Amino acid sequence: MATKLGLGLPQNRKYDLGRDVPDVARTAEAIGYDSLWVYERLLVPEPATQGLYGIEGLPWPDGYRGVAEPLVTLTLAAAATERVELGSSVLVAPLHTPFRLAKTLATLDAASGGRVLAGFGTGWSHDEYAASSVRPFEERGAALDELVEVCRAVWGPDPVSYDGHITKIAPAVVGPKPVRPIPILLAAGPGPALRRLVDHADGWLPVAMGAEKLAAQWRAVQELAAERGRTRPIRTVLRANARYLAQGHSGGRRAPFHGSVDQIVEDLAAHAEVGLDEILVDLQSETRDAQELKDVAAQVYGKARAAGI
Template identity: 35%
Template sequence: MTTTPRPAGAPLRLGLALPQYGALADPAAVGRFATAAEDLGFTSLWVGDRILTPLEPSDLYPGGGTPEHPYPREFETFADPFTTLAAAAAVTRTARLGMSALTGPVYSPVLLARALTSLDLASSGRLDVGFGLGWLREEYFATGVPWEGRGRRLEDLLDALEALWTGDPAEHTGPQWRIAPSTVGLRPAQEPRPPVLLGGFSPPALARVGRRADGWLAGWMPEQYLTGLWSVALEAAAKAGRDPGTLRRVLRINPRPGTAVETAADVLPCLDTARELGITEVLVDLHYVAKDVDHALELAGDLIAG
């Protein structure tokens, strides 16, 4: 199965990462930033997840880590994703609020369901839940979760969340968690639950997207990989008896110094490529090129104007 391009001229929904890490890590500025971004015309606002930055990590950041610089220095200062989204939810009206992405397996499904349901209600049903496996094993060790079997743990997490969001009473018995039959009075605003998007850049990850998720959190990569991996998700959805046409793609673009995409203006050709591929949702993360929150808003304005 191959990707069916959307009609030419299909609207591109442009999202923006909230100020959460590095020089932009200012929880007190999130409300002001979110309000301005929505007023500019951004249709979604996003957070990421970084739990730990060890001095000598076992794994290099897949987005360009080296032994000398194993991960971006911006990761050393990282605000809580739930608090950041709650601050944005309080001051916005229409922008969707997403996660790209939580390291799903390190979270307890019971506590996670409570937090996510609360966010969905606080935003009047604007939450997109995003999960990935992460890449740094020290984050697993620090949260008391084994690195091995993380894919199975994510599958169990999805099953448990589905039960907690839709069951009455809710219960779950899986390889990782047992949740006794329980009354859960807090229900999501979106029915039957908030959309779940999954990240990943391997065929098994994309097969999971097709089988389990509402869409793929994609990263910028050569066109042949974007289309090839997407075909894996579409085929998996069809085999699972799901409609492949309902799957979403959210393409993340990180302008970064020293690369071909360094400024807001450099992102515009990427947006054209996204349109050509039939992608209608793009997330731009300005943390690596903005000096502070005000500069990020200035760059965001340039993006919209371009």
Template identity: 35%
Template sequence: MTSGAITFGVKLPNLSPLASRDSILTTGTVAERLGFTAVWASDHVVFTPTTEHDHPDRRFPVGFDTPAVDPLVALAAVAGATERVELGTSVLVLANRNPVVVAKAWASLDLLAPGRVLAGIGTGWQENEFHALGAGDRFRRRGSATVEFIDILRTCWSDPSDGFTGEFCSFGPIHFAPRPAAGIPILLAGRSDRGLRRVASHGDGFHGTNLNPAAAGEAIARIEKYAAACGRATASRRYTTLCELDLRDRPVGPDEDHGGIHLVGTPEQVAERIRAFDAAGISHLALRVRALSGSTRKEISNRLSVRAGVEQLERFEAEVTPLIA
């Protein structure tokens, strides 16, 4: 779905109490039918019994015992049921995995949906998840590992015949196929100075979360500054961010606005916020529909329903997009 210069995507309920074959496929096919340009799947392999204790202030939309369908499996299912929507991860934690295996999974998805794959990558935040995956020694240096593993992805997708030598992973010459015919854009998450520098030096774009328009604009300005400093000023970059969507029939006040990071309120209020993101330089908004995936705010009741989620998407297409066309 495109309105003016900005486009819209939908987060699949793959990490949600609603996670199921039907909910994932329904969301993906409805998104394409309504004209959204992308669907997104979030990532966690495991949580641990101490996750909530270890991260008491972590804003997370669901309980840590919630089903988490692998994002690339969820996207592969949607790939087979759609023809046009892009398929993105929002975001996959790369440093806790084998990068060659991940490169093969993404390349295989691209074979099923040529030119539709977006590799959204983050550094992760849950140390126990790294330990559970045998990557605990990388956690404290996960930023450096992520940069190296991005280099490995691109090596596998282009020409791995010379192998790769790195600090965290090395291998000799390999045959790797299939390879993406046109490459796969890599969008990096991050809010710290180091994270934004990684976007500038290694990303084809940025995928933010919990940013209001002012913070998004500041992040974009810093990325462009860092890109110029590292010789990538002319590289084309996508600027995307993930927002909760909760359309209401009544206006919301400042106490429900949460600093402008979500699209909450009447169609007019949501359209105004979208125009602000557009003006800040965001080219794509990924919508995490509260009725499908829950709210990051623990004080908000997460009453989830696929039907209610579809109704939100239909209302967005019918009532919001005409206001920003």
């Protein structure tokens, strides 16, 4: 069975949100992509108070300045499409009030005919937590746990009730309901996050850092699932943050998904061998505009399918 292919929507500041998101969404669906995806970045501290991903000295990409709100972006894409799934990779869960996020996702799922995939993570930016979070950074795992529980409650049958640390819902009717239980996918590494994934989520959202590393991570997930008695399959969507280079990468070590269309497809093939369900390719960082994004997306999709991916 062919690996499903998803495409990242244009959220970075060089794109025209109202024009380019529906245009790219419609085009991606026509090309044959299976899903469309957004990510979340609230702000860029200036001067930087911590490195990218919390790694000291690692600079923040310029593209993070002015990233469009993810659920607004997905709503624009939903209105322009009919078939593709609509996912987040990822929403930083503790930056959202659980009840409001659950209701927003349910509304989007109902409006789109049951196409939403809810991808959550805990994030890493202390500045984003200071600006927006419902719990302190140190309590981000507990905040994600509660958000997942609130979503399950709100999306379930009425009357809805919940008594948590952040959220208190006295028995109430809450609608609209999603078309079907929205799949919850988590970005998770070793430790408590991996146990949360295995015990409470529908799927896993790893980031591409090389096929060998991915294979080892996937084995760890499967081994923990077996150890904890999980029998339900774990849906898997790999996020590949691509850096498209028209002339390709030459000389020196090449990072995964950095290079020409042929080099990106070569990496797609290697990662697809791991056996995950789907690969999301985000091309927006280095394409000049929406037209180039659409052109490169079409080439990647066509060459990937021709290669048997």
